[in-house]
Amino acid sequence: xxxxxxxxxxxxxxxxxxxxxxxxxxxxxxxxxxxxxxxxxxxxxxxxxxxxxxxxxxxxxxxxxxxxxxxxxxxxxxxxxxxxxxxxxxxxxxxxxxxxxxxxxxxxxxxxxxxxxxxxxxxxxxxxxxxxxxxxxxxxxxxxxxxxxxxxxxxxxxxxxxxxxxxxxxxxxxxxxxxxxxxxxxxxxxxxxxx
Amino acid sequence: xxxxxxxxxxxxxxxxxxxxxxxxxxxxxxxxxxxxxxxxxxxxxxxxxxxxxxxxxxxxxxxxxxxxxxxxxxxxxxxxxxxxxxxxxxxxxxxxxxxxxxxxxxxxxxxxxxxxxxxxxxxxxxxxxxxxxxxxxxxxxxxxxxxxxxxxxxxxxxxxxxxxxxxxxxxxxxxxxxxxxxxxxxxxxxxxxxx
Numbered sequence: 263x264x265x266x267x268x269x270x271x272x273x274x275x276x277x278x279x280x281x282x283x284x285x286x287x288x289x290x291x292x293x294x295x296x297x298x299x300x301x302x303x304x305x306x307x308x309x310x311x312x313x314x315x316x317x318x319x320x321x322x323x324x325x326x327x328x329x330x331x332x333x334x335x336x337x338x339x340x341x342x343x344x345x346x347x348x349x350x351x352x353x354x355x356x357x358x359x360x361x362x363x364x365x366x367x368x369x370x371x372x373x374x375x376x377x378x379x380x381x382x383x384x385x386x387x388x389x390x391x392x393x394x395x396x397x398x399x400x401x402x403x404x405x406x407x408x409x410x411x412x413x414x415x416x417x418x419x420x421x422x423x424x425x426x427x428x429x430x431x432x433x434x435x436x437x438x439x440x441x442x443x444x445x446x447x448x449x450x451x452x453x454x455x456x457x
Numbered sequence: 458x459x460x461x462x463x464x465x466x467x468x469x470x471x472x473x474x475x476x477x478x479x480x481x482x483x484x485x486x487x488x489x490x491x492x493x494x495x496x497x498x499x500x501x502x503x504x505x506x507x508x509x510x511x512x513x514x515x516x517x518x519x520x521x522x523x524x525x526x527x528x529x530x531x532x533x534x535x536x537x538x539x540x541x542x543x544x545x546x547x548x549x550x551x552x553x554x555x556x557x558x559x560x561x562x563x564x565x566x567x568x569x570x571x572x573x574x575x576x577x578x579x580x581x582x583x584x585x586x587x588x589x590x591x592x593x594x595x596x597x598x599x600x601x602x603x604x605x606x607x608x609x610x611x612x613x614x615x616x617x618x619x620x621x622x623x624x625x626x627x628x629x630x631x632x633x634x635x636x637x638x639x640x641x642x643x644x645x646x647x648x649x650x651x652x
Binding site: 270278303307310324353 | 462463465466469470472473474475476480482483484485486487488489492495496497498499500502503504505506507509510519521543544545548
């Protein structure tokens, strides 16, 4: 179909997260039909991102400027650094509007299963940043998974002699959470952490 | 995030079929991280498709040549034209390997609900093609939905005075279909069409 050009597009689309061959075909056809309103703008947006977006050398965030807008915002609090696994988690916290400090993006989690060790994460950068900055608190905003907890413990242990308080996100019942639909672990944690 | 460039990319991705804001964000991050292996090849593939792919003026298929490879393949049977709603359905029939005739892509179905009338589909083109071609049979390979059946009846009525036999895909139990999991309509149709 399409002398190979359409097939190549479908193959590349099907390698994107969450897409299989069927949804990639659907997406390719959609793009070809909506050439002016979707495909051309999408190509232009991707080229723009390729040209301008880079990783912040301070915190690991993605932005068109380095240091990123968050790192260079003088209104934000230097006293707190929020440690996240990934840029997507940074975005999630920013959307919540509940945090006005700085970030540090680890770029992953320690995972013996996947062979990710301390040197694969931006941990030395975090350590030297904490040493040289005015940060008083490090919030470990990591996933409530085994790898997330392992990573949190590792960071707390590694930085324990530095003059910084280490905290973690509270665990419990999510807002709007119906007990009936929550897993046992969440209910147990929420009971233990009751207050 | 990303001075607007990443947000623009996410907004455009979230307008693709099957993607919401969350999966669009995930996809954008994935593309930015896999810059060399995924994003650049995808931009190049889309540019290639934009440059080369066009609609076949005979059958409505998409290809880099016009007439398309199927229309110009001398080994295919001019005696049968398979009428499909869309290029995706043409691809599905080609994948089955069970058809060696020609196609005609309607570009949609008659739908009073969505305001799609006969003039919105490539029906005049089908009519003049049948008049001028050596086609002896027209296979209506349309979805087994109300709109699909309406469209099929309309085409059969409109072309009934032309010298062409009109057939439809058989309806019944799909291969591997467990009766227990099939809807009542399918079982009723399969019973009525038993043989």
